[in-house]
Amino acid sequence: MPIENTLTHRLKLLAEKYETVDFIKGDPSWFMHQIEGDTNKELFAFIASSLSYGSRKQFMPKIQLLLDNICEFAIRKVVCKNEIVSTWLISREFEKIIPQANDSFYRLYTYTTYNKFLHALALLAEQYGSIKEFLLAEHNVRQGEKICAIDAIESITRWFREHDSKGVIPQDTRSSCKRVCMFLRWMVRSNSPVDIGIWSDIIDHRTLIIPMDTHVVQEAMRMKLITSSSTSMPNAIRLSRRLAEVFPNDPIRGDFALFGLGADDSKTH
16 A cells, blocks of 8 residues: 555655754764774674664663773774774684673673674674675675675674574574664665765665664554564565655665654653
């Protein structure tokens, strides 16, 4: 059923309202804007996205803890400016603050769980230099070609599944892979005050899949964009296609409309 003109207009106004520089304040996307160098931005954005669930008051300090450790490491060591985060990973410097232990690091993540995640990411950085280069190699991308977002997500989940990391990155795309989808939005969308678009040359932004945040699902249900509250990948793709009716050249711009409205609604209740 086509989306009514009034709802189309409302979604466009909401996207305009929320996709601003002010959105970054208190959002995990803030961290990648504090770092110089595309490889540094990419790797740390992936780390930040992996911790971005639950209360921001709880997960933002955890992300800051890791960034502080990276900055201290860069001061102590002579490191190539654009390879600070990859060198921090490859040197296993994170072991000093994220050792293998069964205590809770953040919510469902034990120190061991998160340590193994960082080890798997370190192996990727060691072998390919960056996640972008990993995807280019994985998909044998030729000049002018682009990867479909779902294929990129499948490659990322497979890498962590095959490198002894469970509990942080989903094992496959049966789940909506919310945090990976959010990371891809950050990396791929350009001409945005929030998203940095440093992968706009390798992934088609029109194939991006909306991160199925609780706020997003609630607002999408309320607006009758979807009929199921499931946070599965098929439902995320279904919602993304619905948003393409409103934003045909940039479907995931609708994420700002739905998330922003949902977050504001939660503050008033």
